[in-house]
Amino acid sequence: MAGLRTNDPDGMRRRVLDAAFSAFCGQGYHATAMHELRTAAGVTGGALSHHFPSKKELVLAVIRDRVADAVERTWLAPLRDAPTTIEGVHSVLEAIAVELDRNQVVRGCPLNNLALELSGQDTEFRAAIDAIFGRWRAAVAEKLRADLEQGLVRPLDPGAAATLVVAAYSGAMAMAKAAQSAEPLRTCADQLAWALRP
Amino acid sequence: MAGLRTNDPDGMRRRVLDAAFSAFCGQGYHATAMHELRTAAGVTGGALSHHFPSKKELVLAVIRDRVADAVERTWLAPLRDAPTTIEGVHSVLEAIAVELDRNQVVRGCPLNNLALELSGQDTEFRAAIDAIFGRWRAAVAEKLRADLEQGLVRPLDPGAAATLVVAAYSGAMAMAKAAQSAEPLRTCADQLAWALRP
DNA sequence: CCAGAAACAGGATGATCGTCCTGTTTTCAT
DNA sequence: ATGAAAACAGGACGATCATCCTGTTTCTGG
Incomplete structure (x- = not known):
């Protein structure tokens, strides 16, 4: 036992969250065992339980820190920077479709995956997930406005149309996951553009 | 131990499938223990494993028998009987929204719930789920045609528009589950009607 | 009527899961 | 320097979990 160790609480927390985000969103919350996370993150049980006393607190942190961030980075920021909502939505979906083709495997939307598995499980889970959906719809609605x-x-109710956009993407991802193909995503991208066009 | 027992393999199988459908779709596959199903269906371990040798075979039967039937009965049949696609889709979503309000709890779409939890788990799961999505889209496309x-x-590609319809419903259900409200469903019903109108 | 198969009963079993606990090491304010 | 708190190590623990196994009962073809 070489007596050299460096405490790195922030890095430790980050590695655990990374591993947990990947596993929870990729194969599911209940399908992931804590010991998988330990080995994936290269962390001992003591360290893990020091930073996250329970599996529930860990997934809550994943939702609030990592999932929210993923939605913001891959969806909301590109949308805001796009010239129009139609172009923004279309290019975001296309970018994700390209990524799926490149990865050879469709893991689905992280938020969607956790939403369907955990919303019915616990009120805190539900609230954390619903908050992200709310911000998502608000960002699309703002761009539409x-x-x-x-x-x-075309003349529309921004809030209602934003709900359709997010729903269509979410559902397209579900179908893409079941079909292991990016086709539903591309189809919905075109159809959404059609539906929003003036 | 009164020596009276009546063998009822069909009824036994039906009760197990009912309990499994309700539990798997309501709280999730991994979140449901086999012993829960035993007590819920009033079945002993011996009988259960006689009809369904493993949990995997049970959920496969649930998907192929029960989930496919639920989609057919609550969605496809009413849609086919409706005068138009627009009216059919709108009234189906409204009917489901009414049901959600009445139940006080949003469990989500059975197919969607299992799709996101199981598609990444096993190839057979994925294929069974994808087949239902395929029939779903085909039925909507046929009606559109x-x-x-x-x-x-309006002039549209029936297959592509059908994908949008199913995706929008699927995503709306995901949001409805996270929000525990039927509002996203009603909003998408209106928006879809708007998008399809000539 | 009578085997043989199917249907059912109920507990045993080994594996695995999430959590906890007792130590040791590092860090840092004083 | 030093004591206390934070960070980390690594295994133990009880509770499930899914499956299997040995019997017993009921059905069915001949």
Whole structure:
């Protein structure tokens, strides 16, 4: 036992969250054992339980830190930077489709996966997931509102249309996962553009 | 131990499938223990393992027998009987929304729930689920094709639009489950009608 | 009526799961 | 420097879990 060790609580927490995010979203919460996370993150049981006293607290941290971040980075930020909602939504879905083709495996939308598995399980899970869905819809609605003033989309209720956009993406991802193909995603991208066009 | 017993293999199988369908779709596959099913169905371990040698074979039977039937009865049959695709989709979603309000709890779409939890787990699961999605999309596409000839929908690709319809419903159900509210379902019903209108 | 198969009963079993517990080492304020 | 708190190590523990196994009862073809 070489007496050299460096305490790195932040890095330890980060590695655990990374491993947990990947496993929980990739194969599911209940399908993932804590010992898998230990080996995947290269962490001992003592360290793990020091940072996350229970599996429930761990997945809550994953939802609030990692899943929220993933939605923000892959969806909301690109959408905000896009010239219009239609172009933004289309290019985001296309980018994700390209990523799926490249990966050879469709793991599905992290938020969606955890939402369906955990929403019925625990009130705290449900609230954390619902909050992300809420921010998602709000961001799309805001972008639609801006386009609306310039006539870049057909006349619509921004909030309601945002719900359709998020729902269509979420459902397309579910089908893509079942089919192991990016085709539903691309199809919905086109159809959404059609539906929003002025 | 009164020596009276009546063998009822069909009824036994039916009760097990009912209990398994309810539990797997309501709380999840991995979240359901076999002993829960035993007590819920009033079945002994011996009888259960006689009809379904493993949990995997049980959920496969649930998907192929019960989930496929649920989709057919609550979705496809009403849609086929509706005068138009738009009215059919709208009334199906509204009917489901009413049901959710009445139940006080949103369990989500059975197919969707199992799709996201099991698609990544096993190839047989994935294939069984994908087959149902396929039939679903085909039924909507067929209805759209019929409407198309009579000008009851805007000009569109029936297959692609069917994908959007199923995706929007699936995603709306996911959001409804996270929000524990039927509102996303009603919103998407209206938005879909808007998008398909000639 | 009578074997043989199917249906059912009920507990045993080994594996695995999440959590906890007792130590040891590192860090840091004083 | 030093004591206390935080960070980490590594195994133990009880509770499930899914499956299997040995019997017993009921059905069915001949």
